[in-house]
Amino acid sequence: MSTSPAVESAAAPARVVVLVSGSGTNLQALLDAAIDPAYGAAIVAVGADRDGIEGLARADRSSVPTFVAKLKDYSSRDAWDGALADRVAAFEPDLVVLAGFMKLVGPAFLARFAGKVVNTHPALCPSFPGTAGPADALAYGVKVTGATLFVVDAGVDTGPIVAQTVVPVEDDDDVSALHERIKVAERQMLVDNVGRLAREGFRITDRKVRFGL
Numbered sequence: 131m132s133t134s135p136a137v138e139s140a141a142a143p144a145r146v147v148v149l150v151s152g153s154g155t156n157l158q159a160l161l162d163a164a165i166d167p168a169y170g171a172a173i174v175a176v177g178a179d180r181d182g183i184e185g186l187a188r189a190d191r192s193s194v195p196t197f198v199a200k201l202k203d204y205s206s207r208d209a210w211d212g213a214l215a216d217r218v219a220a221f222e223p224d225l226v227v228l229a230g231f232m233k234l235v236g237p238a239f240l241a242r243f244a245g246k247v248v249n250t251h252p253a254l255c256p257s258f259p260g261t262a263g264p265a266d267a268l269a270y271g272v273k274v275t276g277a278t279l280f281v282v283d284a285g286v287d288t289g290p291i292v293a294q295t296v297v298p299v300e301d302d303d304d305v306s307a308l309h310e311r312i313k314v315a316e317r318q319m320l321v322d323n324v325g326r327l328a329r330e331g332f333r334i335t336d337r338k339v340r341f342g343l
């Protein structure tokens with residue numbers, strides 16, 4: 131069994147670093163929720179693998195520190211992975227949230243933050259892993275899909291599941307309409323469950339994630 135006390139002290143909010151690669155609407159939901167001290171989490175930094183994205187602009191508007199670690203600026207994938215881990219570690223996170231972060235984190239990152247990295251994916255894991263969850267669900271012809279919050283491991287969308295939310299697939303859906311419907315439910319799932327992880331901590335036993343320590 132592994133445990134992750136999201137907050138070392140009951141008084142202080144959990145320190146959360148969010149990583150993004152795009153529009154950052156999930157990040158924005160977390161920024162909005164964290165305004166309330168009762169939420170129990172503070173977004174202490176936002177990182178990205180690319181610049182010029184709305185996710186970084188959202189952080190700037192909330193006066194949250196940002197950083198960018200571009201893969202192409204490093205000699206190898208491992209060097210980038212280690213540098214990303216160093217940038218995140220500088221903010222001493224209790225929890226790292228990958229919210230539309232479109233890079234797989236590697237061994238150095240996972241070793242540094244083992245058990246305290248969660249990711250939101252726009253499909254019902256283990257179905258439709260990867261970068262095109264909504265498109266793959268639509269192409270398959272499923273009648274329901276949704277989003278999954280899971281604890282990140284070395285696989286691709288294979289980590290222990292924290293929460294899931296389900297939405298219907300409509301007959302006239304295109305990928306954009308379906309993904310937008312997923313994101314409405316996904317943002318609520320993310321806010322609700324990151325808040326619980328921050329306030330209550332969590333433990334993992336045989337892939338089962340339970341809140342509380």
Ligand SMILES: Nc1nc2c(c(=O)[nH]1)N[C@@H](CN(C=O)c1ccc(C(=O)N[C@@H](CCC(=O)O)C(=O)O)cc1)CN2
Nearest residue numbers: 228232233234235249251260261283284285286287288
């Ligand atoms: N070690 C892990 N890292 C990450 C995971 C994970 O499950 N394990 N989830 C992703 C988020 N994600 C799906 O939810 C995801 C994002 C990106 C990829 C991917 O294949 N990325 C490629 C590059 C794609 C690109 O740059 O457009 C890559 O990293 O080489 C798969 C799944 C967050 N990190």
Ligand SMILES: NCC(=O)N[C@@H]1O[C@H](COP(=O)([O-])[O-])[C@@H](O)[C@H]1O
Nearest residue numbers: 152153154155156230250251252260
């Ligand atoms: N496999 C990773 C993946 O597809 N992530 C997805 O990117 C979107 C980012 O939206 P946002 O930037 O508006 O929060 C979210 O739907 C998230 O689940």
